[in-house]
Amino acid sequence: MTAxxxxxxxxxxxxxxxxxxxxLVLLGPGLLYLLAFLLVPLALVLxxxxxxxGRFGGIVHEATGDNFTRAADPLYLDVLLTSVKLAxxxxxxxxxxxxxxxxxxxRLPARWKTPALVAVVLPFWTNFLIRTYAxxxxxxxxxxxxxxxxxxxxxxxPLGLLYTDGAxxxxxxxAYLPLMILPLYSAIERLDPQLxxxxxxxxxxxxxxxxxxxxxxxxxxVLTGCVFVFVPSLGNFVxxxxxxxxxxxxxxxxxxxxxxxxxxxxxxSVLALSIVAVLIALLTVQAWAAxxxxxxxDHA
Amino acid sequence: MTLxxxxxxxxxxxxxxxxxxxxxxxxxxxxxxxxxPSGCGKxxxxxxxxxxxxxxxxxxxxxxxxxxxxxxxxxxxxxMFQSYALFPHMTVEKNIAYGLHREGLPKDExxxxxxxxxxxxxxxxxxxxxxxxxSGGQRQRVALARAIVKRPRLLLLDEPLSALDKKVRAEMxxxxxxxxxxxxxxxxxxxxxxxxxxxxxxxxxVFSEGRVEQVDAPVSLYRRPxxxxxxxxxxxxxxxxxxLRDGGVEVPGVGSGPLPCEPPGDLPxxxxxxxxxxxxxxxxxxxxxxxGTVMDTSFFGGVSRVAVxxxxxxxxxxxxxxxxxxxxxxxxxxxxxNPDRAILIGPA
Ligand SMILES: Nc1ncnc2c1ncn2[C@@H]1O[C@H](COP(=O)(O)OP(=O)(O)O)[C@@H](O)[C@H]1O
Ligand SMILES: [Mg+2]
Numbered sequence: 001m002t003a004x005x006x007x008x009x010x011x012x013x014x015x016x017x018x019x020x021x022x023x024l025v026l027l028g029p030g031l032l033y034l035l036a037f038l039l040v041p042l043a044l045v046l047x048x049x050x051x052x053x054g055r056f057g058g059i060v061h062e063a064t065g066d067n068f069t070r071a072a073d074p075l076y077l078d079v080l081l082t083s084v085k086l087a088x089x090x091x092x093x094x095x096x097x098x099x100x101x102x103x104x105x106x107r108l109p110a111r112w113k114t115p116a117l118v119a120v121v122l123p124f125w126t127n128f129l130i131r132t133y134a135x136x137x138x139x140x141x142x143x144x145x146x147x148x149x150x151x152x153x154x155x156x157x158p159l160g161l162l163y164t165d166g167a168x169x170x171x172x173x174x175a176y177l178p179l180m181i182l183p184l185y186s187a188i189e190r191l192d193p194q195l196x197x198x199x200x201x202x203x204x205x206x207x208x209x210x211x212x213x214x215x216x217x218x219x220x221x222v223l224t225g226c227v228f229v230f231v232p233s234l235g236n237f238v239x240x241x242x243x244x245x246x247x248x249x250x251x252x253x254x255x256x257x258x259x260x261x262x263x264x265x266x267x268x269s270v271l272a273l274s275i276v277a278v279l280i281a282l283l284t285v286q287a288w289a290a291x292x293x294x295x296x297x298d299h300a
Numbered sequence: 301m302t303l304x305x306x307x308x309x310x311x312x313x314x315x316x317x318x319x320x321x322x323x324x325x326x327x328x329x330x331x332x333x334x335x336x337p338s339g340c341g342k343x344x345x346x347x348x349x350x351x352x353x354x355x356x357x358x359x360x361x362x363x364x365x366x367x368x369x370x371x372x373x374x375x376x377x378x379x380m381f382q383s384y385a386l387f388p389h390m391t392v393e394k395n396i397a398y399g400l401h402r403e404g405l406p407k408d409e410x411x412x413x414x415x416x417x418x419x420x421x422x423x424x425x426x427x428x429x430x431x432x433x434x435s436g437g438q439r440q441r442v443a444l445a446r447a448i449v450k451r452p453r454l455l456l457l458d459e460p461l462s463a464l465d466k467k468v469r470a471e472m473x474x475x476x477x478x479x480x481x482x483x484x485x486x487x488x489x490x491x492x493x494x495x496x497x498x499x500x501x502x503x504x505x506v507f508s509e510g511r512v513e514q515v516d517a518p519v520s521l522y523r524r525p526x527x528x529x530x531x532x533x534x535x536x537x538x539x540x541x542x543x544l545r546d547g548g549v550e551v552p553g554v555g556s557g558p559l560p561c562e563p564p565g566d567l568p569x570x571x572x573x574x575x576x577x578x579x580x581x582x583x584x585x586x587x588x589x590x591x592g593t594v595m596d597t598s599f600f601g602g603v604s605r606v607a608v609x610x611x612x613x614x615x616x617x618x619x620x621x622x623x624x625x626x627x628x629x630x631x632x633x634x635x636x637x638n639p640d641r642a643i644l645i646g647p648a
Contacts, residue, residue, distance in 0.1 A: 197352050198385040200372040202399030202450065209373075212398070216389050 102184035163245030179228035187221025309358030320510035336507030553612035581641035582619035588636030597625035
């Protein structure tokens with residue numbers, strides 16, 4: 001009488017097993033995709049770094065450490081540093097412009113939010129190259145900006161706007177600003193407006209409320225936006241090429257050139273890995289900061 | 301001494317009039333309640349006082365000075381939000397200390413006051429916890445602590461007890477009352493629960509659709525409702541719409557004669573009136589003017605409620621009697637009351 005019927009026990013066991021099988025089934029396609037298109041190529045790139053280059057691309061299976069010593073050349077380190085600098089400037093500018101924009105959109109009446117968000121992503125629907133060429137038209141010495149300034153008498157001679165670091169940052173900023181605004185918008189939108197009111201009610205002025213309440217609570221969105229802008233900015237090679245005039249080459253250009261022009265796959269792999277290394281370091285900091293400041297996982 | 305004076309305040313949202321020409325005076329040290337059904341503008345009035353909402357018209361003064369001229373963060377008024385609005389990224393301690401830091405108080409004093417208020421609300425062990433690690437009742441206490449620790453001139457509480465179950469709620473009502481006594485701050489409590497307002501407040505303002513219907517002490521509000529809405533909303537009541545005659549109130553098609561009522565004062569005969577008789581004042585009386593049938597009886601331990609269906613009325617007449625009900629459902633009865641206990645409400 002007291003014994004549990006056998007089939008009941010097996011049914012219970014079946015229920016207990018299922019939760020382990022289901023995630024695998026659901027995750028399967030995604031994991032396969034990552035394996036095939038991310039991990040395998042990454043492993044290949046990693047393995048190329050220790051071999052000698054083939055004459056017309058590819059590799060010769062002869063181990064060497066030369067690729068790494070070559071990358072330590074100040075010439076290449078400089079390019080990496082410049083790239084990090086330009087990507088950082090782009091990210092900070094995107095944050096400075098994106099935060100107020102996202103804030104205003106998040107606090108618009110409901111029926112204006114969608115049109116405003118569509119306007120933010122609208123440039124994405126135009127071809128990337130065309131958008132970048134448009135900046136050449138705007139910035140070159142006979143371009144709209146220069147002729148407008150000359151006509152207004154602000155300047156005598158056209159400014160050298162194009163083919164500068166500033167032009168690259170402008171191009172990157174223009175290309176990736178929406179990637180900053182969208183995660184910020186979603187973080188600010190989720191923030192209860194009464195928290196800012198509570199802060200004011202307790203005697204905090206607008207600046208204090210922003211620093212102590214609004215910013216910390218939207219920090220995960222800030223960090224996500226920064227990563228979304230920094231990552232593609234660092235690896236970009238089209239914008240530096242078109243707007244930088246090839247004078248300031250970013251690390252993305254180097255990688256592209258090694259693979260497609262110099263046909264030095266092993267050295268290109270080393271450079272590509274240097275980008276990956278910077279990004280991993282960045283993501284680690286981001287994950288740490290998100291935990292540290294959002295208060296998640298901090299159960300005292 | 302008048303602390304807060306609200307005069308002619310109106311606020312519209314599109315075609316909704318949330319506040320309609322509201323005027324109130326609140327006295328220093330008083331426990332004041334704003335009572336009304338949900339959506340009648342109570343929160344909007346608190347938001348006007350706290351500075352999150354600008355009235356379209358009207359003035360508000362605190363200690364005689366224009367309150368509306370001050371931005372929210374400069375007002376000596378603290379609000380406990382209906383949703384508590386605790387900062388989720390700060391510990392209980394930091395939430396409570398937040399307002400004190402804004403005053404630039406020395407660290408030692410802040411620590412002492414936070415510890416003191418944590419003891420007052422009975423949560424001394426919760427200092428290092430975050431809001432999401434607290435129960436609803438605990439969060440509510442922290443929200444209260446965060447508001448009172450500032451020792452404001454005026455403390456506004458928006459439905460402070462609505463999220464609590466009945467037992468905790470009764471405890472917290474006592475606690476609030478005790479606190480108010482102890483700290484001597486003027487309290488304005490919003491509630492839609494008339495029993496809560498009656499048991500807590502020195503005076504109550506009854507709101508309906510953005511208007512103040514009546515401001516009075518709980519007992520006067522109960523005994524002398526001045527509008528039909530108040531008579532109906534505050535406590536159980538029997539209301540009869542009729543016309544004032546010499547011998548009482550004539551309700552067409554109801555009763556064997558005019559219904560007894562108090563002396564009409566300066567209301568002329570022939571005025572349309574509402575007669576209000578509390579259930580505890582109605583009695584069984586074989587000579588009474590109202591004839592009906594017992595519909596339903598319920599025993600509440602000590603008293604019983606009896607509902608009597610009376611021809612010509614849409615709502616049954618309710619009466620409460622001590623002990624068990626003397627009549628079973630289906631029995632024909634007659635009802636009456638002492639004329640002094642039948643309150644006349646004049647035309648609005
Ligand atoms: N910001 C707002 N926008 C539009 N309507 C509002 C706003 N705030 C309040 N209302 C409306 O004003 C009325 C009163 O609201 P409220 O003061 O919150 O009522 P209560 O607190 O008494 O339940 C309601 O009809 C509500 O829908
Ligand atoms: Mg409300």
